[in-house]
Amino acid sequence: DGGITQSPKYLFRKEGQNVTLSCEQNLNHDAMYWYRQDPGQGLRLIYYSQIVNDFQKGDIAEGYSVSREKKESFPLTVTSAQKNPTAFYLCASSIDRTGVYTEAFFGQGTRLTVV
Amino acid sequence: ELKVEQNPLFLSMQEGKNYTIYCNYSTTSDRLYWYRQDPGKSLESLFVLLSNGAVKQEGRLMASLDTKARLSTLHITAAVHDLSATYFCAVTGAQKLVFGQGTRLTINP
Numbered sequence: 001d002g003g004i005t006q007s008p009k010y011l012f013r014k015e016g017q018n019v020t021l022s023c024e025q026n027l028n029h030d031a032m033y034w035y036r037q038d039p040g041q042g043l044r045l046i047y048y049s050q051i052v053n054d055f056q057k058g059d060i061a062e063g064y065s066v067s068r069e070k071k072e073s074f075p076l077t078v079t080s081a082q083k084n085p086t087a088f089y090l091c092a093s094s095i096d097r098t099g100v101y102t103e104a105f106f107g108q109g110t111r112l113t114v115v
Numbered sequence: 116e117l118k119v120e121q122n123p124l125f126l127s128m129q130e131g132k133n134y135t136i137y138c139n140y141s142t143t144s145d146r147l148y149w150y151r152q153d154p155g156k157s158l159e160s161l162f163v164l165l166s167n168g169a170v171k172q173e174g175r176l177m178a179s180l181d182t183k184a185r186l187s188t189l190h191i192t193a194a195v196h197d198l199s200a201t202y203f204c205a206v207t208g209a210q211k212l213v214f215g216q217g218t219r220l221t222i223n224p
Contacts, residue, residue, distance in 0.1 A: 042216040
């Protein structure tokens with residue numbers, strides 16, 4: 001079945017440690033996104049990518065890094081520079097044809113906790 | 116910069132009542148999306164509205180879009196407890212998808 005897979009579902013990070021969240025899609029979508037959600041809050045855009053080997057910062061990119069080496073994959077690294085990383089992280093993808101964006105589909109999320 | 120605002124942010128209502136959630140956005144866009152999120156879960160797509168005057172209905176939920184007013188509404192008819200969730204609207208602009216703050220809807224028996 002087509003969809004977006006995020007892993008792991010739960011992740012624990014020690015202070016000063018980098019961790020990488022995985023996001024894979026088999027929908028043949030061009031665009032992929034990473035969002036952060038804090039308890040009781042909305043979604044804030046971290047990074048997005050419209051095409052392989054290209055990505056742009058969103059509203060809260062500091063302390064995060066991404067790569068887009070393959071169309072299917074858009075991993076997010078939470079670096080030690082991110083001082084408050086505990087949150088729910090959501091990956092999404094959508095078709096991008098000639099700049100027209102369609103519905104975004106979401107993965108099941110990764111809940112990251114600093115211990 | 117594209118901004119999306121929802122109101123109300125919190126809504127508590129009784130079963131059987133009708134209510135409307137509003138979504139305003141700041142710059143021109145002809146595509147608007149509504150999502151539902153249950154506690155601790157991801158987002159589920161409800162509606163995609165692609166043109167001015169678009170109206171879509173699914174069960175007790177109906178969404179509409181007025182691109183001239185930059186306004187979308189999500190109307191709940193005869194609410195039932197199963198509709199308790201957080202509802203988000205989102206708009207595409209400048210090659211990215213921007214979300215409203217969400218409306219937390221609680222429906223009481």
